[in-house]
Amino acid sequence: GDTRQYAGSAYPGKEAGKSDEARCGAPDKPLFEGLLDADTVWSCTTCRACVEECPMMIEHVDAIVDMRRHLTLAKGETAGKGAETLNNLIATDNPNGLSPQNRAIWAVDLKLDTMANVGSTDVLLWAGDGAFDLAYQRTLRALVALLRHANVSFAILGNEELDSGDLARRLGDEATFQRLAKANVKTLNKYTFQTIVTPDPHAFHVLKNEYADFGGHYSVMHHTEFLAQCVERESLTLNTAKAQSVTYHDPCYLGRYNGGYDAPRFLLERMGMTINEMERSGFRSRCCGGGGGAPITDIQGEQRIADMRMDDARETGASIVAVACPQCAVMLEGVVMPRPAVQDVAVMLLERVIDTGQSAGGRNG
Numbered sequence: 001g002d003t004r005q006y007a008g009s010a011y012p013g014k015e016a017g018k019s020d021e022a023r024c025g026a027p028d029k030p031l032f033e034g035l036l037d038a039d040t041v042w043s044c045t046t047c048r049a050c051v052e053e054c055p056m057m058i059e060h061v062d063a064i065v066d067m068r069r070h071l072t073l074a075k076g077e078t079a080g081k082g083a084e085t086l087n088n089l090i091a092t093d094n095p096n097g098l099s100p101q102n103r104a105i106w107a108v109d110l111k112l113d114t115m116a117n118v119g120s121t122d123v124l125l126w127a128g129d130g131a132f133d134l135a136y137q138r139t140l141r142a143l144v145a146l147l148r149h150a151n152v153s154f155a156i157l158g159n160e161e162l163d164s165g166d167l168a169r170r171l172g173d174e175a176t177f178q179r180l181a182k183a184n185v186k187t188l189n190k191y192t193f194q195t196i197v198t199p200d201p202h203a204f205h206v207l208k209n210e211y212a213d214f215g216g217h218y219s220v221m222h223h224t225e226f227l228a229q230c231v232e233r234e235s236l237t238l239n240t241a242k243a244q245s246v247t248y249h250d251p252c253y254l255g256r257y258n259g260g261y262d263a264p265r266f267l268l269e270r271m272g273m274t275i276n277e278m279e280r281s282g283f284r285s286r287c288c289g290g291g292g293g294a295p296i297t298d299i300q301g302e303q304r305i306a307d308m309r310m311d312d313a314r315e316t317g318a319s320i321v322a323v324a325c326p327q328c329a330v331m332l333e334g335v336v337m338p339r340p341a342v343q344d345v346a347v348m349l350l351e352r353v354i355d356t357g358q359s360a361g362g363r364n365g
């Protein structure tokens with residue numbers, strides 16, 4: 001029979017050509033020689049919206065990442081700045097090739113304990129690669145202030161922390177992912193702690209779900225989940241004076257990947273906010289465009305995903321888009337004004353915490 005009618009389009013969105021091959025792919029040819037355009041595979045943000053919608057629960061993302069492994073590892077053809085980014089990860093353990101010695105610069109004046117110094121603590125604060133980003137450092141510093149307010153005993157890895165490997169894995173470089181995972185597991189297993197807390201949903205996901213294969217078994221919490229517990233237990237006390245209209249953007253790796261929908265919303269509500277939900281929210285949220293290495297492979301579409309997401313936010317009339325991920329923050333802050341302000345939930349929370357006087361003498365004070 002004619003298999004072509006089932007072949008789909010090699011390049012969705014591209015004008016169909018005159019030949020059968022351009023119109024509906026070439027099912028009888030090798031994968032990337034007519035059946036599928038590599039750009040199609042590289043444009044995926046690994047957001048899992050397709051998986052959530054699929055009535056047959058097909059895991060499309062795994063297949064896409066497998067195809068990327070072929071392109072990256074067998075052919076050395078990672079799209080866009082992919083090769084450069086993977087080389088940076090190999091050379092410096094961070095995707096931007098920044099000095100590994102600068103990983104803890106965000107906390108230079110905060111006098112934080114490091115795991116190397118204390119050996120054992122309650123909370124290990126995993127900073128993630130947002131630590132290198134001046135704008136994102138606000139979130140990390142707000143989180144530190146909140147942990148001190150809540151009198152939590154915590155420490156960071158400092159320069160011992162490496163990139164989690166999430167980006168390498170999504171870009172198909174399984175070798176680099178495994179090297180980073182093994183190195184991080186080796187470091188983490190030297191120390192004693194109860195919970196890893198991180199504001200980075202990508203690091204959260206791999207630490208929680210993907211390090212077990214390498215001997216890393218940890219209790220891992222996203223910062224919104226940990227902070228929600230602090231508020232519930234009243235180790236953080238909030239004033240609700242400055243209520244603003246807010247909408248909340250779900251990070252894919254917290255929401256769809258890990259079911260983390262409630263904690264950030266709980267925090268916003270406890271701050272006295274009314275959340276104007278976007279039409280696409282929760283498990284049907286729209287990705288910011290920042291996942292799966294998409295900003296690095298940078299395949300052009302008709303519109304930038306972050307612009308579409310900001311349009312969703314504008315529709316709600318909210319003055320703030322609350323975010324809970326360094327990638328989402330960068331993507332949405334990249335949308336031109338006028339637009340709602342973009343703020344991490346932790347930054348918003350700190351503005352509303354009542355100083356109970358505990359923090360000054362806190363164990364990390």
Ligand code: SF4
Nearest residue numbers: 044045046047048050
């Ligand atoms: S971008 Fe999201 S919805 Fe599209 S294929 Fe990738 S995971 Fe599925």
